[in-house]
Amino acid sequence: MxxxxxxxxxxxxxxxxxxxxxxxxxxxxxxxxxxxxxxxxxxxxxxxxxxxxxxxxxxxxxxxxxxxxxxxxxxxxxxxxxxxxxxxxxxxxxxxxxxxxxxxxxxxxxxxxxxxxxxxxxxxxxxxxxxxxxxxxxxxxxxxxxxxxxxxxxxxxxxxxxxxxxxxxxxxxxxxxxxxxxxxxxxxxxxxxxxxxxxxxxxxxxxNSMAAAASLAGVPQQVEGELLNGGSFYDYYATRDGRYLSIGSLEPQFQQGLAQALDLPIIQEKGGSLDATDREQVKQAITARIIQQDLAYWQTHFANLDLCVESVLSLDEALHSELAxxxxxxxxxxxxxxxxxxxxxxACPIKFSRSKMRYHYIGQALGQGQWPTSK
CATH class of the missing domain: 3.40.50.10540 (Crotonobetainyl-coa:carnitine coa-transferase; domain 1)
Incomplete structure (x- = not known):
């Protein structure tokens, strides 16, 4: 190949x-x-x-x-x-x-x-x-x-x-x-x-893609004011041991599952609200619940739940993870x-069904290389 x-x-x-x-x-x-x-x-x-x-x-x-x-x-x-x-x-x-x-x-x-x-x-x-x-x-x-x-x-x-x-x-x-x-x-x-x-x-x-589309439509984007930049419960949450959990359970079925997993009915009731006060109440409730346990607890708790909840890993952890x-x-x-x-x-992350990636050698010493043969 x-x-x-x-x-x-x-x-x-x-x-x-x-x-x-x-x-x-x-x-x-x-x-x-x-x-x-x-x-x-x-x-x-x-x-x-x-x-x-x-x-x-x-x-x-x-x-x-x-x-x-x-x-x-x-x-x-x-x-x-x-x-x-x-x-x-x-x-x-x-x-x-x-x-x-x-x-x-x-x-x-x-x-x-x-x-x-x-x-x-x-x-x-x-x-x-x-x-x-x-x-x-x-x-x-x-x-x-x-x-x-x-x-x-x-x-x-x-x-x-x-x-x-x-x-x-x-x-x-x-x-x-x-x-x-x-x-x-x-x-x-x-x-x-x-x-x-x-x-x-x-x-x-x-x-900027979606944010720019909204801004050009007359809705200026505000820090911590939008669905995906911290203005909703789509965010990072501190655990008891100083680690973080990412929660992206935006869709209704995920909100319902998250509400059940955390025993917080407010997520299902107000998680999709456009009202800033409602959104803040949901975030506060999740924040208070997540910080009660260490990251390891939440990793086990959400391991078999398909809810868009994942641990924030250090780079070293990520590079040596099961996924990696x-x-x-x-x-x-x-x-x-x-x-x-x-x-x-x-590695190069692109994967083909036929074409092969090559990894022949690392970067060379200065001037070590050779010109290619002429076409």
């Missing part, structure tokens, strides 16, 4: 998280990825602790299955080498601020003259146009400007600091992957590539091709 994207070749100039996460998935799916790094200013993820086999664990993961090529893009011979090689590639992925690749002579317009079928994806914080295009930013800034932080969190302490990079991955990486694969399909009929402009802020703003084992969240990746030594990493 071959990878679903076997045959695609990607030249990846990106660093840190958004671009590398996308190109890692492409590589897992069988694409051939060449990761270009500066020999003097390599990808900063290489510096992130902890280290495994002498390299950053994060770099080992984000750059698995990729060939690392060290090139100084400020040198004319490096640019000429890219010109010579570009026809061997289907896709270019880059993550510099707007204008940088143009100054280097590696922008879409320049490369498309040499390779009209090239698909060229640029991932930036604020896109290639508009007043924000040259501003610096990080995940927290993109989420702030998207409106997501404005209707998330608690009234008493404001927006939450997330444990993951939502805009970088859900905004940048995932939307870039969708766009690139759509362009690959379109090229089959047109024979032409195109430039893709991915703004992480644009893309993460689109994740049954769904194969983790995979052992060789530290080098054909090596018997392996590193445990998160």
């Amino acid at each position: 071959s990878g679903a994207l076997s045959g695609l070749k990607i030249l990846d100039f990106s660093g840190l998280l958004p671009g590398p996460f996308a190109s890692m998935y492409f590589a897992d799916l069988g694409a051939e990825v060449i990761h270009i790094e500066s020999p003097t200013r390599p990808d900063l993820v290489r510096l992130f602790a902890p280290y495994v086999f002498g390299q950053s664990a994060a770099y080992n993961y984000l750059n698995r299955n990729k060939q690392s090529i060290a090139l100084d893009l400020k040198q004319a011979e490096s640019i000429q080498l890219i010109y010579d090689k570009i026809k061997d590639f289907d896709i270019v992925l880059e993550q510099f601020r707007p204008g940088v690749m143009q100054r280097l002579g590696l922008d879409y317009a320049t490369l498309a003259k040499r390779h009209p079928g090239l698909i060229y994806c640029s991932i930036t914080g604020y896109g290639q146009t508009g007043d924000y295009q040259h501003r610096a930013g990080h995940d927290i800034n993109y989420i702030a400007l998207s409106g997501i932080a404005g209707h998330s969190g608690r009234k008493v302490n404001g927006p939450p600091a997330q444990g993951i990079q939502i805009a970088d991955i859900a905004g940048g990486s995932m939307h870039a992957m969708i766009a690139i694969l759509a362009a690959v399909i379109e090229r089959q009929s047109s024979g032409l590539g195109q430039h893709i402009d991915i703004s992480m802020t644009d893309c993460v703003a689109s994740l 084992q049954q769904r194969q969240w983790l995979v052992d990746v060789p530290i080098a091709p054909h090596s018997q030594e392996t590193v445990k990493q998160m």
Whole structure:
């Protein structure tokens, strides 16, 4: 079985998280990825602790299955080498601020003259146009400007600091992957590539989905004021031992079951009410009941009840849970091709009936890789 994207070749100039996460998935799916790094200013993820086999664990993961090529893009011979090689590639992925690749002579317009079928994806914080295009930013800034932080969190302490990079991955990486694969399909009929402009802020703003639909219909979204952001009993509840239980029993049959399981008739009586006072009474009743017992008690209590109630796990607990084992969240990746030594990493979660994922080796040492053979 071959990878679903076997045959695609990607030249990846990106660093840190958004671009590398996308190109890692492409590589897992069988694409051939060449990761270009500066020999003097390599990808900063290489510096992130902890280290495994002498390299950053994060770099080992984000750059698995990729060939690392060290090139100084400020040198004319490096640019000429890219010109010579570009026809061997289907896709270019880059993550510099707007204008940088143009100054280097590696922008879409320049490369498309040499390779009209090239698909060229640029991932930036604020896109290639508009007043924000040259501003610096990080995940927290993109989420702030998207409106997501404005209707998330608690009234008493404001927006939450997330444990993951939502805009970088859900905004940048995932939307870039969708766009690139759509362009690959379109090229089959047109024979032409195109430039893709991915703004992480644009893309993460689109994740507002239902909240934005309501807001545009004239119902502004309020912190802890909506069905799914803490304004109903759909929420997290503290247990006696300082852990948390997630309760999402919104539908009538689940509300009825939860009311019975907790012996709280008020859930069935007022759980679906639109009145803020009723909603608050339901939450207070559930809060008072859940905190009477430890998490282990509630895990046993709800184990055989299909009510949308689950424990809040630590990341370590989640990665080693029965669910993780049954769904194969983790995979052992060789530290080098054909090596018997392996590193445990998160697997690609996509599952096909025929196509096979590949996990050939972890991220390479700087400049260790080789160019692919010409088409």
